Amino acid sequence: MTETPRGFNTTAPDLPGWKHVYSGKVRDLYEPADESILQRVGQDCVLVVASDRISAYDHVLSSEIPDKGRILTQLSLWWFDQLDVEHHVLSSTVEGGVPPEVEGRAMICKKLDMFPVECIARGYLTGSGLQEYRASGTVCSIPLPEGLVDGSRLERAIFTPSAKAEVGEHDENITYDAVAAIVGDDIAARLSELTLKIYTTAERITRERGIILADTKVEFGYDAVSGSIALGDEVLTPDSSRFWDAATYKPGQAQPSFDKQYVRDWLTSAESGWDKSSDAPPPALPAEVVERTRSRYIEAYEKITGKTFA
Known part of the structure; x- marks a missing residue:
């Protein structure tokens, strides 16, 4: 397992019994670090936790989109059930070993x-x-x-x-x-x-x-x-x-x-004051852009699955 890239700020939560080993733009990966968890879920697995981080133009933004990680996880799980393709998911429930702190946004997966x-x-x-x-x-x-x-x-x-x-x-x-x-x-x-x-x-x-x-x-x-x-x-x-x-x-x-789309549009607008060709990090998102982006993610989930996002 590789280390988290240098210079990448992660907000990965501490999860008892699990060792944080990597963070990508959105997801945090953990390996079992407690003997009781190893016996429960096995050694050849990882815990994949989807955060609410959002990236644009190869930057991870300082602003987060509430519930984004839960939406991505629940939509992925729905799709895994629709596709006749072998996948990596072993469990997505607390009963199956997912820590309650990240229930709904995490999956225990085969190590690939x-x-x-x-x-x-x-x-x-x-x-x-x-x-x-x-x-x-x-x-x-x-x-x-x-x-x-x-x-x-x-x-x-x-x-x-x-x-x-x-x-x-x-x-x-x-x-x-x-x-x-x-x-x-x-x-x-x-x-x-x-x-x-x-x-x-x-x-x-x-x-x-x-x-x-x-x-x-x-x-x-x-x-x-x-x-x-x-x-x-x-x-x-x-x-x-x-x-x-x-x-x-x-x-x-x-x-x-x-x-x-709302995030990209705002970042490239005059209002943001950000030059995406510069080395400067993007500014924080206005509350309106955050909420409209969250609503768009929820709309995609509900239209595709036919379920109400709660």
Whole structure:
């Protein structure tokens, strides 16, 4: 397990019987440190706790979004139940070993050897894919038809991986051949197959609920116990996916999304006074931006799952 990146301020809670070993932009990881917990949950597991931290433009902001970690965890758990894909979750309940202090925002998971690749499926053209397409007519070196615009639906979803970056750095889009060079031909083929399978299933489910899944990022790891590849981290949340409202979708323009759009918009506005090209950290978010962002996350959860977020 790697150490928390230098210079990264974490607010990871102290949890009796668990040792904090790593913090990412949103999640804190713990390993069992008490014999009674080891006997209860086993040695080959980690506790994954989703915080309320929010990141934008490769910065973790000083402001948090209340309930964000609970929303991400509960939505991921819902999706794990919908997908016919092996995953890393062992338990999400206090009865199953989750500390009561983080109930609702934590999962006990298999310890996986994660592949150093962000697996991305795109069914629509936008974001960094659109930028590459405008420059070369390709996305991750995959040729696309001429005449596509921001928000264009692709004839079929494509696998467009990226190389994982350290906290505070940009992920870099890479080609399929680059993935094969990193993990081998067989694993690269399996990662592509699984990623597109997840996207295709989720795109159908969200469309039935009036939401367009434009693209999504997933991560996989090797499970040494079962000898298989398993889905890890979060899955199909507003932090890892672009969700658009099908009722307002219109190609040729930026689509309103169910994520941290309000945060990005405010940070790049004159009101924030922040220059994202500088080394200065972003300012604290106004209460209105925090609440509107929280409401958008809740709306995504409720539209997708059909459940009321309590």
